[in-house]
Amino acid sequence: MKRYKHCIIALVILTVSTVLGCAHVQKNDVVFQTSTINALLKGIYDGDVSYGELKSNGDFGLGTFNALDGEMIGLEGTFYQIKVDGVAYPVKDSMKTPFAVVTFFAPDKTVALDTTNNYTQLKTYLDGLLPSRNIFYAIKIEGKFKYIKTRSVPGQNKPYPPLVEVVKEQAFFEFQDIAGTIVGFRSPDYVQGINVPGYHMHFITKDKKAGGHLLECRIQNVTVEIDNIHNLFMALPHGGEFYNVDLAQDKKRELETVEKGTPHTGIEKLPIGGHP
Numbered sequence: 001m002k003r004y005k006h007c008i009i010a011l012v013i014l015t016v017s018t019v020l021g022c023a024h025v026q027k028n029d030v031v032f033q034t035s036t037i038n039a040l041l042k043g044i045y046d047g048d049v050s051y052g053e054l055k056s057n058g059d060f061g062l063g064t065f066n067a068l069d070g071e072m073i074g075l076e077g078t079f080y081q082i083k084v085d086g087v088a089y090p091v092k093d094s095m096k097t098p099f100a101v102v103t104f105f106a107p108d109k110t111v112a113l114d115t116t117n118n119y120t121q122l123k124t125y126l127d128g129l130l131p132s133r134n135i136f137y138a139i140k141i142e143g144k145f146k147y148i149k150t151r152s153v154p155g156q157n158k159p160y161p162p163l164v165e166v167v168k169e170q171a172f173f174e175f176q177d178i179a180g181t182i183v184g185f186r187s188p189d190y191v192q193g194i195n196v197p198g199y200h201m202h203f204i205t206k207d208k209k210a211g212g213h214l215l216e217c218r219i220q221n222v223t224v225e226i227d228n229i230h231n232l233f234m235a236l237p238h239g240g241e242f243y244n245v246d247l248a249q250d251k252k253r254e255l256e257t258v259e260k261g262t263p264h265t266g267i268e269k270l271p272i273g274g275h276p
Contacts, residue, residue, distance in 0.1 A: 028106035030231040031136045031185070032057035033099075035242065038193045040064070040099045041251045041258065043160040044242050049100070049235055051079055052093030057233075058102025060138060062183055062202045066096045068166060069155030071213045073183050073202040074102055075140075080204060082212045084154040086173040088204055098237075101185055101195065103138050107225035113141075116219040123199050126186070129226060134188050136229040139201070141182040143222030148175040150203050150212030151261050164254045170261065172215070179206040182214060192252060194234070196259060215261045 034049045045068045054061075059077040064070065070083040072091065079091035109129060116122045122141075130137060151170045184201030191197055204211035236242065 028104040031103050031229050033101045033234050035099045036194050038247045038251050041163045041254050042245050043162045045098050045160045047096050047098035051091050051095050060105035061102030063097050063100025067155045071152045073204050082152050084152050084171050086210050088211055108228045109226045111224050113222050113224050119216050137186040138227040139184050140225045141222050144179050144220040146218040146220045149216040152212045163258050167258050
């Protein structure tokens with residue numbers, strides 16, 4: 001915990017007043033991130049931040065687990081692990097993450113949305129609600145969905161393969177007429193290599209039994225809440241493989257493959273707690 005008490009060294013996007021001597025920043029106006037997305041793409045799947053530590057930096061978010069063992073979703077202070085069976089398991093404070101993004105969710109805008117035909121249409125609609133493309137947003141979408149498609153990935157063994165190879169083993173899950181919550185972030189394009197530019201979202205069912213990384217959705221009747229965020233705090237790994245990996249390579253195409261899922265690979269199956 002000591003490393004979080006100092007002025008931010010890794011990367012900080014802050015107002016001028018904050019840059020001057022670690023001025024006070026409201027805790028609900030900070031994206032707290034562990035490691036970088038390019039490190040994850042390169043197979044750096046072991047981190048040194050525990051979920052107990054993560055909770056002190058946010059009650060809402062997404063990410064993964066050491067050894068890449070499933071998808072994480074954080075909602076209202078509780079964290080869940082969506083494993084490759086599609087089931088949502090409670091997360092122990094002692095578990096660690098190689099990549100996670102969290103914040104203390106405090107919405108600045110709330111709107112009702114009746115319907116969208118697909119994920120692309122949803123993202124276009126959300127873009128129309130945002131005052132700028134150059135800051136960060138935490139987004140919660142809660143209600144009923146006509147259709148949801150998610151995925152998760154299995155835990156890996158060392159030597160870890162790159163993420164683009166792991167997603168060939170991903171499992172897909174489909175839900176119809178399901179109630180639940182989408183948790184996600186929209187990051188500016190200039191964070192390429194650091195975070196996921198644009199939208200990155202995970203889903204969990206209302207009963208908190210299933211979910212995963214969001215690939216597709218059709219909305220029926222939901223409430224959209226948007227939290228405008230102006231600060232980014234990165235906690236980089238202390239040593240290990242992260243110190244030696246080459247993070248200068250352009251991984252844009254690999255990231256697109258990972259985020260969208262590869263339609264001709266993986267296993268289609270319905271998770272426990274889902275509805276066909």
